[in-house]
Amino acid sequence: MVRVAVVGAGYSGFNANSPDLSWKEITYEAAVRAYEDAGINPRRDIDAVVTCAEDFWEGFAIFDEFCPDQLGGVLKPTFTVTADFLFGLANGVMLIKSGLAEIAVVEAHSKASDILTFGNVVKFAYDPVWLRPVGRGHPFYLAALEKSYYSNLRGYCDYTYAEVVAKNRKNGRLNPDAPYSADLTADDVLSSEPLFYPLRKLEIAERSDGAVVFVLAKGDIARELNPEPVWIDGVGWNSETSNYDTMSFTAVYAMKAAEMAYDMAGIENPAKEIDVAEVDDRFAYKEVQHIEALKLAKAGEVDELLESGYFGRKGEIPVNVSGGSLSVGNLLEATGAQKALEIVLQLRGEAGRRQVDAEIGVAQVWRYLPTATGAVAVFSR
Amino acid sequence: MAVGKKDISAPPYVEGRELELEDFEEKKVTYVEDYPDIRYQFTAGQAISKFLNGLKEGKILATKCNKCRRVMVPPRTFCELCFKPADEWVEVRDTGTVETFSISYIDPDAKPLDEPEIVAVISIDGASPKMGILHKLGEIEPDRVYIGMKVKAVWKPESEREGMITDIKYWKPLEVE
Numbered sequence: 024m025v026r027v028a029v030v031g032a033g034y035s036g037f038n039a040n041s042p043d044l045s046w047k048e049i050t051y052e053a054a055v056r057a058y059e060d061a062g063i064n065p066r067r068d069i070d071a072v073v074t075c076a077e078d079f080w081e082g083f084a085i086f087d088e089f090c091p092d093q094l095g096g097v098l099k100p101t102f103t104v105t106a107d108f109l110f111g112l113a114n115g116v117m118l119i120k121s122g123l124a125e126i127a128v129v130e131a132h133s134k135a136s137d138i139l140t141f142g143n144v145v146k147f148a149y150d151p152v153w154l155r156p157v158g159r160g161h162p163f164y165l166a167a168l169e170k171s172y173y174s175n176l177r178g179y180c181d182y183t184y185a186e187v188v189a190k191n192r193k194n195g196r197l198n199p200d201a202p203y204s205a206d207l208t209a210d211d212v213l214s215s216e217p218l219f220y221p222l223r224k225l226e227i228a229e230r231s232d233g234a235v236v237f238v239l240a241k242g243d244i245a246r247e248l249n250p251e252p253v254w255i256d257g258v259g260w261n262s263e264t265s266n267y268d269t270m271s272f273t274a275v276y277a278m279k280a281a282e283m284a285y286d287m288a289g290i291e292n293p294a295k296e297i298d299v300a301e302v303d304d305r306f307a308y309k310e311v312q313h314i315e316a317l318k319l320a321k322a323g324e325v326d327e328l329l330e331s332g333y334f335g336r337k338g339e340i341p342v343n344v345s346g347g348s349l350s351v352g353n354l355l356e357a358t359g360a361q362k363a364l365e366i367v368l369q370l371r372g373e374a375g376r377r378q379v380d381a382e383i384g385v386a387q388v389w390r391y392l393p394t395a396t397g398a399v400a401v402f403s404r
Numbered sequence: 405m406a407v408g409k410k411d412i413s414a415p416p417y418v419e420g421r422e423l424e425l426e427d428f429e430e431k432k433v434t435y436v437e438d439y440p441d442i443r444y445q446f447t448a449g450q451a452i453s454k455f456l457n458g459l460k461e462g463k464i465l466a467t468k469c470n471k472c473r474r475v476m477v478p479p480r481t482f483c484e485l486c487f488k489p490a491d492e493w494v495e496v497r498d499t500g501t502v503e504t505f506s507i508s509y510i511d512p513d514a515k516p517l518d519e520p521e522i523v524a525v526i527s528i529d530g531a532s533p534k535m536g537i538l539h540k541l542g543e544i545e546p547d548r549v550y551i552g553m554k555v556k557a558v559w560k561p562e563s564e565r566e567g568m569i570t571d572i573k574y575w576k577p578l579e580v581e
Binding site for chain 2: 041042043044045046047048051055058064065066079082091092093095097134136137138139140143144146147151152155156
């Protein structure tokens with residue numbers, strides 16, 4: 024069986040704003056670092072380039088036309104996946120496993136600071152006939168609806184989500200690239216404005232800019248480049264439905280994506296086998312949902328485990344030790360990239376002051392409002 | 405099996421008939437209109453910011469790669485062919501050559517333009533061959549334009565320039581006919 028490894032990782036950012044650099048320049052920085060890390064010459068060595076972008080985040084159409092230059096991909100096979108980085112990573116794995124490429128590059132970035140009407144872009148993803156005309160509220164209300172339903176179903180109280188925020192924002196203080204890290208308490212979160220009751224301001228990840236580039240290689244080539252690469256053992260993705268009234272509101276998309284990735288990776292008991300996890304926490308309740316969906320805890324038991332420190336930096340399964348999106352910021356389609364990057368750094372032992380002991384890690388992402396779509400990747404060293 | 409017309413069961417569609425003008429007038433033909441307000445502010449970045457500020461001064465600036473020796477317009481901070489940082493800034497001339505052109509008679513909404521617009525790709529003198537910009541031609545009849553024609557930038561007055569690609573109004577023929 025062909026195995027696929029991450030042989031190079033580079034990133035630029037992550038910053039709340041980046042008025043000095045264009046998105047191409049940010050991406051170039053990340054790419055140079057990734058190729059330096061992998062020890063390859065992109066003009067000679069890369070066989071395929073996969074970029075991940077959504078035109079409405081970018082502000083221009085047919086994004087794939089704009090991607091080759093800053094990645095060293097001129098006159099190479101390239102395509103854009105209109106989804107998060109983890110979907111692009113899955114495509115990179117398929118390119119290599121199919122034999123179409125031996126070395127493939129996967130890229131995602133966020134230039135969220137270029138978007139002046141963020142709420143309206145989010146709302147643009149809502150069904151134009153069915154959802155968009157209803158009400159004048161900021162579209163985050165859909166997250167509040169889901170939070171409300173899910174909390175009621177599980178019996179979780181707001182304190183649990185406030186603890187997620189406090190944990191992640193504190194974790195971020197050991198990450199030099201987490202612009203929203205902060206030393207705050209669950210009470211601070213509970214007293215922040217309920218902008219979309221029951222969703223409070225501090226439960227929502229702010230936006231940030233940055234880029235991530237991975238170099239993937241086929242097993243034998245990966246070992247030549249790096250005797251101890253980080254392996255991609257499993258990838259999975261899943262979509263429920265676009266209808267908000269028939270979505271599970273319990274992140275079944277993440278559970279199904281995880282099952283696919285775990286199956287491929289041969290993981291039978293995730294709660295025992297996974298050492299570290301980075302999950303989508305762009306709304307605090309999402310982290311709780313995703314912990315359950317990844318089977319790191321049983322449904323309804325996350326609150327007690329959180330309170331006991333089980334998912335803390337020094338806990339049994341550290342979750343979002345990078346600070347998560349609550350500290351690093353919402354990186355749009357690069358959100359999963361930051362999560363995968365953190366897992367790679369942790370498995371390599373290159374996570375600096377936030378290093379944990381880990382051999383197997385999982386990265387998970389949701390495709391943001393208004394979707395019930397997500398992807399998962401399992402890594403090992 | 406799915407190829408061709410098959411006798412398959414279908415949901416209960418409304419029985420069809422030809423559309424009449426009154427169907428539209430009475431809004432029997434149902435549709436929902438939406439005018440989303442979506443706005444951006446594109447960061448120009450290191451290279452293009454300097455280029456745009458150069459336009460304000462009536463200059464066209466390029467970057468040079470000392471490996472492949474290309475002088476690149478529009479300028480970029482890196483050479484995409486050598487995949488290395490660009491090495492230096494150089495000023496190029498505001499004259500060039502028409503590489504290709506089109507005479508456009510309608511706007512993006514397919515409405516007729518008052519005057520046809522001549523759009524051209526112009527390779528700029530001082531930049532490497534085939535490097536330059538897409539811009540408009542002016543002070544010339546459409547049927548006089550040809551590939552290989554030498555042209556020169558016509559700038560807005562300095563007080564009206566704002567650091568946009570439109571600080572050059574258009575390019576006009578260099579030779580006097």
